[in-house]
Every structure is written in structure tokens, then in C-alpha cells.
Amino acid sequence: MWQCPLGLLLLLSLPGHVALGAQQGRGRRELAPGLHLRGIRDAGGRYCQEQDLCCRGRADDCALPYLGAICYCDLFCNRTVSDCCPDFWDFCLGVPPPFPPIQGCMHGGRIYPVLGTYWDNCNRCTCQENRQWQCDQEPCLVDPDMIKAINQGNYGWQAGNHSAFWGMTLDEGIRYRLGTMRPSSSVMNMHEIYTVLNPGEVLPTAFEASEKWPNLIHEPLDQGNCAGSWAFSTAAVASDRVSIHSLGHMTPVLSPQNLLSCDTHQQQGCRGGRLDGAWWFLRRRGVVSDHCYPFSGRERDEAGPAPPCMMHSRAMGRGKRQATAHCPNSHVNNNDIYQVTPVYRLGSNDKEVMKELMENGPVQALMEVHEDFFLYKGGIYSHTPVSLGRPERYRRHGTHSVKITGWGEETLPDGRTLKYWTAANSWGPAWGERGHFRIVRGVNECDIESFVLGVWGRVGMEDMGHH
Structure with missing residues (x-):
């Protein structure tokens, strides 16, 4: 039989269409290279x-x-x-x-082949031929051990993971997230303007610019991976001051991109710049609104050319200027140019800075950013010693600039009273206290009181008319 x-x-026993599939599969099966090969x-x-x-x-x-x-x-x-x-x-x-069995390394329930890699925060791990993982040893910007040490210590502030910083090395944080060059000695020797406190004049224990000038103090922007805090803090202070000094007739958010792309004299755009040069540009050339000239954002690709300047201005007489180009953002027509008067430096006594801030609006401050500042989540910041026991490369710092918006004081659970400044950073609203931070006041913490600048918005009578 x-x-x-x-x-x-x-x-024979399979229904027709499945049988057809099986036939095709059969041919493929004979020809398929062995999986084990x-x-x-x-x-x-x-x-x-x-x-x-x-x-x-x-x-x-x-x-x-x-x-x-x-x-x-x-x-x-x-x-x-x-x-x-x-x-x-x-x-x-x-x-x-x-x-x-294939030679490889286990990680997270998976076998990786020899030379396979995975990322652990900012470090790349590679599977070696001896089936051991070998990982880079770069200090990461977000360091869970440091976060834990700060939160267990009694430092007056809390640390956490800002997700935009995850996967970056500490080196990259210093390189791409700050971006203000220390002023030259001639600028550091700029004479300070001393504000005279009248005899018996008492400043309030707390002050916040947004309470005195509601709707005229702008929210922090995000500089991304552009080392351009020189342009962001300058535009931020100028935006608030133009709004305050025009009594709210003009309330622009000024364009950091206008400064990054067009203020090129001894400035390096997203690779850093100087505050005195930024203020010179705002006075002599002026900038448009952020709406008109939006931030193009720069990722960490340093090879690419900086975006060209898309906005120029010409004199109209009496020192005023007008734009000679349309807005780079084609949906916006308003290309008004905003300018300021010459910048001035304040005395480094905190009372003088406070009086200026209360009378004329937010001020710009230079500060030294250390490795732990990136982890700030809330509270009153001061630089902690948690990295002191570690190798040198875990302790890095660079110069940054921010907008100081107010001050206050707080009594800690242990009875200490901490005086602080409130300031706006340019790392977006998700960082810190809604994009802001508080920092110890009166002891030049991180050099924050060493170089503080004020400026007046250039506002003529015609600007006070109704737009």
C-alpha cells in the first residue's frame, strides 16, 4: 500500500490558501541560510x-x-x-x-554580541571579547549619586534629574548650556554707579518684580544646547526694562537669535559671547521681537555654519533705527527695532542692587555655574561640597549670565535665616522652580554679586502713544 x-x-489536510502559503514557505525553508550560521x-x-x-x-x-x-x-x-x-x-x-552558543554579554535580560553597545546615561558600554562590559567613565551631567548626596545633606535646596540633561556628560553641560565669557579686565574695571540709600531708608525684606509690574516681566526662554546665555540674559533683561520704561506701551519679548546671528563682532554666537558686546549692539543697532526673529535652536553640531544674520537696521535720525528687512518669521509683519541706553554697572553691595531692582526693574548678573547647579530642583541654592572627595574631572564650572528678578528671606527648619535672590535662568520652564531659582544673597555666592548690570529701555515720547 x-x-x-x-x-x-x-x-492535503490544510485548507487551500494555507497550503499555498506552506508551499511557498517550503521553498524558502530549503533555501534559507541556517540560523546558526x-x-x-x-x-x-x-x-x-x-x-x-x-x-x-x-x-x-x-x-x-x-x-x-x-x-x-x-x-x-x-x-x-x-x-x-x-x-x-x-x-x-x-x-x-x-x-x-554565541559569545556575548548579558544586560537587562538581553544578550549583546561581542562589540555590541548600549548607553548608560552619558557613557557608552561595549561588550568585550572576554564577555565583560567595558563602559566609558565620563562624569555625567545628571549624576544620581550627587543628587542623593545633596538631598541627604542639609544644604537648603533639593536636587533632581532634569530630563533634558540626561545622557549629557558634565563636560557637554559646561560647554553647551552656559556661554557667557568672563569680561575683560577693562570691562571688569567699568566704574560702578553707586545708588545712594537715603538716611533711614529701609528696603522691604521681600520683593518680586512681577508683583510690582504685573504682565511686564517675561517668562524664561530655553537656550537649548546653544552656549548663548550672553544673548538670552541680555534679551531677557532688555525685554523687561523696555516694557517697564515704556509704562507697558511696548511689551516685546526681545529676540536672542537676533543677537546670536547678527552681533558677530568678537562674539561667537552659540559658542559663547560677551555681555558688554551684547549691550553695545542693543544700543547701536537694536533688535526685533522674538516673535519676528525666533530662536533657530542649535544642537551640539559645531561643524555646521552659524545661521546668517537675517535682520539689519538703519538710522532714522535722533538715534532711532528701523529694520531694513522683513521678519525671518513670515507670519509676522511687526519688525519694530527696540534699543536701549548705555549699560551701567551696579555696586556689588546687595543693598544697591536691591534698590536698583526695585526702582528700575530686573538686572543682569554674571555667575559661576558648578556641577551641582544643573541638578537644582528648588530651594535656596548654594554650591555644595559633595564632589570634593571625587577626582578633579567631577568638579567643573563655567561662566553663565542670568536675570535677577527679586529677593527674599526664609527661615530654615533648623532656625537659620537664609537671604536670597530670585533669578530667571534660560534653561526652559521645566528646570528649577518653573525656570527660576533662588540663590543665597549677600555673600557673593558663585560670584553672583560681582558683576551686575542695569540699562534703560530707549523710549521716546512717540513710543508712549498708542500703537
Whole structure:
């Protein structure tokens, strides 16, 4: 009697369209390169075992998806070219696989081949030939150990992970998130304007610019990975001051991009710049609104050319200027140019800064940013000693500039009273206290009182008319 092979029986018993698929699969199966030739990359995986599959003879549907191909748990898989699932021999036959399992490293339940890599925060880990992981040892900008040490210490502030900083090295943070150059000695020697406090004049214990000038104090912008705090803090202070000094007739958010792209004399755009140069530009050339000339954002690609300047201005007489180009943002027509008067430096006594801030609006301050400042979540910041026991490369700092908006004082649970400044940063609203931070006042913490600038918005009578 004619013996019907098992495979054919299976084929005959299957409905038509499936049988067709099986036929195609059959051809493919004979031609497929053996999975083990490509290296079974997951020798420890559960395939046949997971599905409790072990089929006798040849059964094309006794198959499972495996690494973009198909592996089989039927006895036929071992015949010609092996396309068996990784655990077929072990689970179905109870014998060790006929080839050594792929050499690799385990991480997070996966086997990575030799030279495979994964990222651990800011460090790349590579699987070595000895099946050990080797990871870079760069200090990361977000350092969980440092966060823990700060939060366990009694420092007056809390640390946390700002997700935009995850995966960056500390080096990159210093390089791409700050961007104000220390002023030259001639600028540092700029004479200070002393504000005279009248005898018996008492300043309030707390003050906030946004309470005195509601709707005229602008929210912090985000400089991204552009080392342009020189342009962001300058535009931020000028925006508030133009709004205050025009009594709210003009309330522009001024354009940092206008400064980054057009103020190119001894300035380096997203690679850093000087405050005196930024204020000179605002006085002599002026800038448009952020709406008209939006931030183009610079990722960390330093090879690319800086975006060209898209906005120029010409004199109209009496020192005023007008734009000679349309707004780079084609949806906006208002290309008014805003200017300021010459910048002046305040005395570094906190009372003088307070009086100026209360009378004329927010001021600009230079500050030294240390490795722990990036982790600030809330409270009254002061630089902590948590990195002192670690190698030098964990302690980095660079110069930054911010907008001081007010002051106050707070009594801590242990009875200490801390006096502080409130300031706006330019790392977006998700960082710190809604984009702002508080920092110890009166002791020149992180140099914040060493170089403080004020300026007047250039506002003529015609600007006070109704637009």
C-alpha cells in the first residue's frame, strides 16, 4: 500500500490558501541560510519551551518568529540546514546544541554580541571579547549619586534629574548650556554707579518684580544646547526694562537669535559671547521681537555654519533705527527695532542692587555655574561640597549670565535665616522652580554679586502713544 508521507498528509489536510502559503514557505525553508550560521544570538532564550512546541517529522507551521526570520521546533529543522529555534536541541531532544552558543554579554535580560553597545546615561558600554562590559567613565551631567548626596545633606535646596540633561556628560553641560565669557579686565574695571540709600531708608525684606509690574516681566526662554546665555540674559533683561520704561506701551519679548546671528563682532554666537558686546549692539543697532526673529535652536553640531544674520537696521535720525528687512518669521509683519541706553554697572553691595531692582526693574548678573547647579530642583541654592572627595574631572564650572528678578528671606527648619535672590535662568520652564531659582544673597555666592548690570529701555515720547 502506498505510504503517504506525513508532510503531504499535512498539506492535503490544510485548507487551500494555507497550503499555498506552506508551499511557498517550503521553498524558502530549503533555501534559507541556517540560523546558526548567522549565529544564534540568544542561546539562553525560551522559544520552543515558551510555546511548549515540539512537532514530530516536518511541520511548517511549527514555527516561531526569531530575529526577523523564522525558527522551527519540528524534527525536520535539524536535517539539512539547521533553522531550529535556539532551545530546540535542549528542550525537544534533551541534548546540548551542536554549536557553541554565541559569545556575548548579558544586560537587562538581553544578550549583546561581542562589540555590541548600549548607553548608560552619558557613557557608552561595549561588550568585550572576554564577555565583560567595558563602559566609558565620563562624569555625567545628571549624576544620581550627587543628587542623593545633596538631598541627604542639609544644604537648603533639593536636587533632581532634569530630563533634558540626561545622557549629557558634565563636560557637554559646561560647554553647551552656559556661554557667557568672563569680561575683560577693562570691562571688569567699568566704574560702578553707586545708588545712594537715603538716611533711614529701609528696603522691604521681600520683593518680586512681577508683583510690582504685573504682565511686564517675561517668562524664561530655553537656550537649548546653544552656549548663548550672553544673548538670552541680555534679551531677557532688555525685554523687561523696555516694557517697564515704556509704562507697558511696548511689551516685546526681545529676540536672542537676533543677537546670536547678527552681533558677530568678537562674539561667537552659540559658542559663547560677551555681555558688554551684547549691550553695545542693543544700543547701536537694536533688535526685533522674538516673535519676528525666533530662536533657530542649535544642537551640539559645531561643524555646521552659524545661521546668517537675517535682520539689519538703519538710522532714522535722533538715534532711532528701523529694520531694513522683513521678519525671518513670515507670519509676522511687526519688525519694530527696540534699543536701549548705555549699560551701567551696579555696586556689588546687595543693598544697591536691591534698590536698583526695585526702582528700575530686573538686572543682569554674571555667575559661576558648578556641577551641582544643573541638578537644582528648588530651594535656596548654594554650591555644595559633595564632589570634593571625587577626582578633579567631577568638579567643573563655567561662566553663565542670568536675570535677577527679586529677593527674599526664609527661615530654615533648623532656625537659620537664609537671604536670597530670585533669578530667571534660560534653561526652559521645566528646570528649577518653573525656570527660576533662588540663590543665597549677600555673600557673593558663585560670584553672583560681582558683576551686575542695569540699562534703560530707549523710549521716546512717540513710543508712549498708542500703537
